[in-house]
Amino acid sequence: MMRYVKEIIAAGLVFMLSACGSTSNDNRAEAVAAAEFGNSGAYTLLAWNDLGMHCMDGSDFSVFSILPPYNNLNAQLIRKADTSDKHVTSGVTITYSAVASLDGKYNTTSVYNDRNSLKTNFWDFVELLFHASPLPDTGLTGNHTPDLGEYNLSFNASTNWWEATGLPMTPYNDDGSKNYYPMVRVAAKDTSGTLLATTMVVLPVSDEMDCRACHGSSSGYVAARPAGGWEQDTDAEKDFKWNILRLHDEKFPTAVSDHQPELKTAGYNGYDDAGLYPTAKNANPVLCATCHGSNALPGTGIAGIKPLTEAIHALHSEVKDPDNGLTLNSSTNRDACYRCHPGATTKCLRGAMGKQSNIQCQSCHGTMNAVGAHARSGWLEEPNCQACHQEGMRYETAVTDMSTGTLREALDTRFATNPDTPAAGVSLYRYSTGHGSMQCSACHGSTHAIYPSSHDEDNIQSMTVQGHRGTVAECTACHDTVPYTHDAGPHGMHTVFQSEVYPHSTVANHDRASCKACHGDDYRGSILSRTSSERSYTTSWGTTEFKAGHMVSCYDCHDGPEGY
Structure with missing residues (x-):
């Protein structure tokens, strides 16, 4: 039944878009924004994804996992009247549901597509990997994959936003096609069920965190070949992972046996002393963060073992790009980063800075050695806004030394992130607030997707609330007077x-x-x-x-x- 409901809704969307004359995504975004009248009343609803791009391990979790499907949706509801006490934090229900992307296609499940093919086997291995047992289409925090039903966001008083965390999004439409930018509609209703405001946002997710360019058995990349030879698994989603585990065991043959007490204390009782490869072959997939701690998965890691960010970036900094022969560390453009981060197809760096060819990943983060530096805390030590935006200037690099990733010292705080946010010693854009206690992301867009984005779906919200793309800058977006x-x-x-x-x-x-x-x-x-x-x-x-x-x-x- 749901499949036919989706087809009817999608057909209506396609009809509406075709009636506008042009079939370009640019005009389609304008048409959708014009039809989204939910913010024309007494309230404005702004929603955003917390990162701008979430990564997951793709369709297979049976060998090892770096990251689960885990997407975060945040929102703030603003009362347009008055100039103070404008945030609505109670007495309303805010929900999310799946909506078609501009091509008319839906992503309403993370289990099986319309052809009965598995999108991901995550739920077959979630308990072994993450010590949790959510039902299919339910994420690690208990929230459901967006579908045509409505699911609630909850209010987080500590951050002053509404949120739905851990949404298990996958980058596969229900017809089996790829979509790294699935969309959801967010709606606010009062206690009587009257619609107050709506908005549409992207929940980006990519499976291009992919190592097969070097580690795939058919890559021809001799430097990455295990001493015992390539795995040659016919399943390409597994093949490169087996080769990586083989290499790990060759370089660190006692990694498991040396740390069995810590592994068991953490609840991982199925790791084989012989190594990670036999562990996974015994139907016990490996979670990389079990030993290599990651701030993306709080509470993980074993003391004395390099954190995941350092281990991966430092190890691969001198690896040569298979296309151009340059070391990844010597690269000064985003192609090197797109080798592993999403990616050549996803192009997650799509916001205002990413649209400029002269601003690269290294412009803000430094070289791969800088990202993998021993003292750096991954996911927390990130570039800040004031490194580029200060003294009336807009610099094209946030770092003054790419080799160390040293940020430019801020001369003023007009465009600064909040200090000690969300924790002492760090200052993250995605947690910072500005005018009227609005989250920076609410008006400027998500990290790596700062308005205006090169991806049309990203721009629909700003077009809806103010009539044009770009930073939400019109006072009337949130003020009636x-x-x-x-x-x-x-x-x-x-x-x-x-x-x-x-x-x-x-x-x-x-x-x-x-x-x-x-x-x-x-x-x-x-x-x-x-x-x-x-x-x-x-x-x-x-x-x-x-x-x-x-x-x-x-x-x-x-x-x-x-x-x-």
Whole structure:
């Protein structure tokens, strides 16, 4: 029955899109955004994925696992009236459900597709790997894969957001095709069931965390061949994993026997003293983080053993790329990272920075040796916004030394992440807040998918709430009446509507230096004074119109900052 329901809904979506004339995803996104009228009322609902891309081990978990299917959905519901106490944290129900992507295809299950082929065998091995026994299509935290039903988000008071964690998403549509960017609809209703607001967001997931380019038996990459020869498993999803376990046992033959007490204390009683390869051959898949701790899987690891981030990156830094012969550490572009991180097809670095060819993974993270440095804490020591956005400047590299990954020192905090967030000594964008206690991700998009994204589905939410792509920058997205301010807007902004025309001169005359942060040292405008949409201002001497993208300067209406 569900299959036919999906087909009916998808057919309606395709009809609506075809009625718009163009079949490009760009226009399709505009059509979907225009039809999403849920945010036209008294509330605005903003939702986001916490990372911008989640990785999973693909269809097979029978040999070893690095990461399970685990996606996090966050949301904030805003009351448009008033200028304070705008967050709605109770008295409502916020739900998620699957919705078709722009191609009209659904991803409503993580078990079997419409052709009765298995999407992933994760649930056959979840207890051995993660000491949990969720039902199929239920994740490690008890939340269900998005389908056509509605499932609740819960409010997390410590972060001030609504959330559904551990959603077991897979990158396979129900018709069997690949989709790294499945979509969900998020809806807010009051206690009587009246719809308050809706939004649509991507829950990205990729299985391109794939080592077969070097470790596959047919790769021809001699340096990665185990001493005993290639595995030659006919299942390509397993083959490269067997070869990796063989190599691990060759390099560290006593890794299991030396740590049996710690393994058993952690509840892993099926590891064979002979090594990881025989352990997995005995139908006991290996969780890499059991020994190599990962902050992506809190509580994992054995003391004295390198954490997973260090072990993998440091080991492979001098490995030569099979395509160009350069060591992965010497690379200065994202192709090296896309070898293992998603990826050549997924292209997870798709946001505003990723769309610029001159900004690479290394521009923010440094080289592979820097990422795998011994003292670095993976997943927590990450680039911050202020390393590039400071003093009215936008730098193209966050690091001052790629070999060490040293971040540029911040000279101001206008665009800074919050210090000691979410823990002492770390400062993560995905936990930071800004204007009106909004999460940075709510207005700017998820990590690696900062608005505007090169992937059209990512842009639907911003288009829905403000009518155009890009950072949610229109005051009316969250305010029914635009409040006047000269410095209390996002990042210290002033009001940018008609009400700012006459008061701005008084403010500028008293504190002209503060204008430079966005309008430039010469007051001729900068990327930070760029209009996000068309604007028109009327004064006693006429009307001035700005097209979207215009860099507003003192010279637009005056003869410079001293002019009248």
